[in-house]
Amino acid sequence: MEFSTIIKQAHSGVAYLAIIFLAIAIINAFAGASAKRQFTDKDKKFGLFALIFTHIQLLLGLILYFVSPMVHTLNGSMGEVMKNSALRLYGIEHPMINILAIVLITIGWSKHKKATDDNSKFKKFTIFYTIGLILILSRIPWSNWLPSIFG
Numbered sequence: 001m002e003f004s005t006i007i008k009q010a011h012s013g014v015a016y017l018a019i020i021f022l023a024i025a026i027i028n029a030f031a032g033a034s035a036k037r038q039f040t041d042k043d044k045k046f047g048l049f050a051l052i053f054t055h056i057q058l059l060l061g062l063i064l065y066f067v068s069p070m071v072h073t074l075n076g077s078m079g080e081v082m083k084n085s086a087l088r089l090y091g092i093e094h095p096m097i098n099i100l101a102i103v104l105i106t107i108g109w110s111k112h113k114k115a116t117d118d119n120s121k122f123k124k125f126t127i128f129y130t131i132g133l134i135l136i137l138s139r140i141p142w143s144n145w146l147p148s149i150f151g
């Protein structure tokens with residue numbers, strides 16, 4: 001199997017893990033903040049797993065960007081890419097918005113570490129991880145991703 005295919009399949013599979021762990025971390029942090037309970041090691045681990053999987057996804061995405069034959073076809077003219085919404089999604093929007101999302105998630109992680117009271121730790125996760133997840137979900141190539149799994 002070609003290297004680019006292996007990376008693409010890994011990126012497609014880790015996408016599930018990143019999204020699921022982000023959702024779990026967000027729900028857990030929101031529940032913790034609402035209940036005003038103590039921030040424990042378990043809460044930190046939920047945040048950490050989400051951080052790790054989004055970073056693995058960033059690494060795979062960056063590799064994919066350089067090896068994907070599909071992205072190579074974008075090398076033509078930038079004018080064509082901007083006019084075609086599918087090309088724009090893969091070549092520009094998906095990478096840029098996801099990098100921004102992962103930066104925000106990483107900022108959320110370090111802000112939770114700096115926060116001194118338990119409730120604000122939960123809130124840092126809730127706010128930054130939620131914005132990150134919304135950005136990620138807004139730029140998934142849904143029509144290509146799900147059929148490749150279900151069809």
Ligand code: HEM
Nearest residue numbers: 012015018057058061062064065068070095098099144145
């Ligand atoms: C958490 C962040 C990310 C998620 C959840 C995610 C998810 C996905 C999904 C579901 C696909 C479709 C896979 C398929 O068609 O089977 C995809 C494709 C792609 N992603 Fe990402 N991605 C993320 C970040 C990134 C980043 C940061 C980059 C680049 C810097 C990137 C580059 C690409 C490229 C180039 C493709 C198209 C590959 C091809 O069809 O040959 N992704 N991504």
